[in-house]
Amino acid sequence: xxxxxxxxxxxxxxxxxxxxxRTIKEILLLTIASTAIAVVANSVRANPAIKGHLSWDKxxxxxxxxTDSTPVDTTTTPATPQANxxxxxxxxxxxxxxxxxxxxxxxxxxxxxxxxLNIFVDARNDEAYEKxxxxxxxxxxxxxxxxxxxxxxxxxxxxxxxxxxxNGGSCEDSVLMCQxxxxxxxxxxxxxxxxxxxxxxxxxxxxxxxxx
Amino acid sequence: xxxxxxxxxxxxxxxxxxxxxxxxxxxxINKVLDPVGFLKAIHLYNLLPETPPYFLNSTAxxxxxxxxxxxxxxxxxxxxxxxxxxxxxxxxxxxxxxxxRSLGAMHEQSISFFAVEFDCGCGTGAEIxxxxxxxNLGLFSLAMITALSNSxxxxxxxxxxxxxxxxxxxxxxxxxSPKSSKANPAVDPTA
Numbered sequence: 001x002x003x004x005x006x007x008x009x010x011x012x013x014x015x016x017x018x019x020x021x022r023t024i025k026e027i028l029l030l031t032i033a034s035t036a037i038a039v040v041a042n043s044v045r046a047n048p049a050i051k052g053h054l055s056w057d058k059x060x061x062x063x064x065x066x067t068d069s070t071p072v073d074t075t076t077t078p079a080t081p082q083a084n085x086x087x088x089x090x091x092x093x094x095x096x097x098x099x100x101x102x103x104x105x106x107x108x109x110x111x112x113x114x115x116x117l118n119i120f121v122d123a124r125n126d127e128a129y130e131k132x133x134x135x136x137x138x139x140x141x142x143x144x145x146x147x148x149x150x151x152x153x154x155x156x157x158x159x160x161x162x163x164x165x166x167n168g169g170s171c172e173d174s175v176l177m178c179q180x181x182x183x184x185x186x187x188x189x190x191x192x193x194x195x196x197x198x199x200x201x202x203x204x205x206x207x208x209x210x211x212x
Numbered sequence: 213x214x215x216x217x218x219x220x221x222x223x224x225x226x227x228x229x230x231x232x233x234x235x236x237x238x239x240x241i242n243k244v245l246d247p248v249g250f251l252k253a254i255h256l257y258n259l260l261p262e263t264p265p266y267f268l269n270s271t272a273x274x275x276x277x278x279x280x281x282x283x284x285x286x287x288x289x290x291x292x293x294x295x296x297x298x299x300x301x302x303x304x305x306x307x308x309x310x311x312x313r314s315l316g317a318m319h320e321q322s323i324s325f326f327a328v329e330f331d332c333g334c335g336t337g338a339e340i341x342x343x344x345x346x347x348n349l350g351l352f353s354l355a356m357i358t359a360l361s362n363s364x365x366x367x368x369x370x371x372x373x374x375x376x377x378x379x380x381x382x383x384x385x386x387x388x389s390p391k392s393s394k395a396n397p398a399v400d401p402t403a
Contacts, residue, residue: 023359026294030285034278041244042273054247054273059265061255125248143248 048146051126060143061172091168091195094175099192101200104163108135108207118161121152123177124198128167134201135209137165142176149184156186168197225361226289229296232354233286236299239335240279247272253333257309276335278302286358289367296359300352306334307348314341 045053104120112118113136120137122129129139138155140148156162162181166173178191194201202208243250251272254260260267278298285295314328321328331338364370 023293023297026291027298030281030291030294030298031278034281035274037281038274038277041277052245052247054251054269056269056273057265058269059263060251060269061262062265141248143251 048150051144051147053144053146060176092170092172092175094178094193096164096175096178096188096191096193098195099163101194101196101204101206104134104165104194104201105204105206107161107163112160116155117159118163119155119159121156121162121164121177121181122198123164123166123173124171128198130211132202132208132210133198134163134165135207137209140177140180142173142180145180152181153184156181156184159190161192162186162190163192163194165194165197165201168195168199171197223363223365225357225363226365226367228354229286229289229292229358229361229363230366232296232299232351232358233283235283235351236279237283237287240276240283242335243276243333244280247276249331250276250333250335253331256333257313259305259309275302279335289364289369292361292364292367292369293359296355300355300359303348303352303355306332307345307352310334310341310348311345314345317341 042053042056044050047053107113107118107120110118120134122133122137122139123142124133124139125141125143126139129137133139138151140152164174164177164181166177174193174195174197178193181191182188251268254271255262255268260271262268279302282295282298285291286299310332313330313332314325317323317328317330318325326340326342328341329338330341332341332344334344336344364373
């Protein structure tokens with residue numbers, strides 16, 4: 001819609017353009033077009049073999065509750081002094097059994113670990129996992145569960161201990177992953193949450209594995 | 213003032229339009245490539261309710277494509293006012309949100325405001341926030357100039373209007389005074 005006002009008798013012509021309706025129409029059309037493209041692109045990614053799909057109605061954050069209380073486990077070091085004491089940040093609230101850094105490190109040499117009876121689940125994203133993870137850890141990102149579920153179910157149901165970790169501190173991904181394991185039918189008694197997570201593991205100088 | 217940007221053959225307003233479009237295509241593609249990262253980022257702002265999850269999820273799914281669509285529209289010069297207005301509205305929402313989050317981070321980490329750095333979920337990675345806020349103000353200015361500008365150099369809208377004008381379909385434009393035509397050498401597509 002355009003309104004032109006011409007001031008007669010003057011060399012100066014004032015043109016007032018009202019574009020409001022036209023702009024609103026354009027905004028609506030662009031929004032509708034973007035929504036349509038987004039719906040199609042997201043549907044294409046719904047294939048479990050492709051990453052990047054987001055569900056419209058899944059509550060990805062429903063179980064994570066941040067806490068400002070004191071941490072459950074204040075250090076990852078054992079009672080005896082160690083070269084690299086790692087102070088652990090307060091972890092978010094959860095009702096899974098925590099496992100200390102010492103116990104996680106001990107599991108590395110456990111024969112059961114080599115027999116895939118103890119498994120480590122890295123709940124971080126691709127980039128973080130590829131930069132470094134606990135040796136032998138399998139990746140399972142809560143937000144891309146459809147993509148990882150097959151690999152997870154290959155090992156998890158027969159495991160005696162499943163140690164889940166993410167970055168540590170305020171990272172909520174490990175708690176969300178533990179909940180996913182429960183929903184997949186894994187017994188809660190075999191699920192352990194390593195609260196110190198990657199930060200504590202890396203800082204302790206423990207062995208790491210990079211890449212896939 | 214906007215007319216100043218439209219003047220001359222170069223038409224600064226058109227250059228701004230193409231830059232703005234390119235920037236939002238880049239930012240949008242980065243978000244589309246990592247929708248989970250974007251979902252986590254917008255969750256951290258606590259602007260949208262967690263339940264029902266539709267708000268957060270649909271924002272994470274649609275917004276990146278809205279940015280890309282607007283970016284393409286700006287570069288092509290098609291629906292320029294609408295695209296620039298959407299970008300201006302988005303910046304009006306995001307910029308204060310980033311500012312508030314940076315204040316929170318400043319208190320939480322007990323650091324200077326100028327030292328606050330995080331990934332704002334803008335598609336450009338972790339950045340020093342005060343610089344990001346300045347950039348956003350610049351982008352908002354570009355969006356406003358683009359939305360108000362009549363310049364349509366290198367734009368589909370300009371070509372279409374020129375064609376319409378040549379075929380005699382648009383007579384209103386021709387009624388403008390010679391002076392205003394000179395100030396806006398590109399055909400006014402709003403006619």
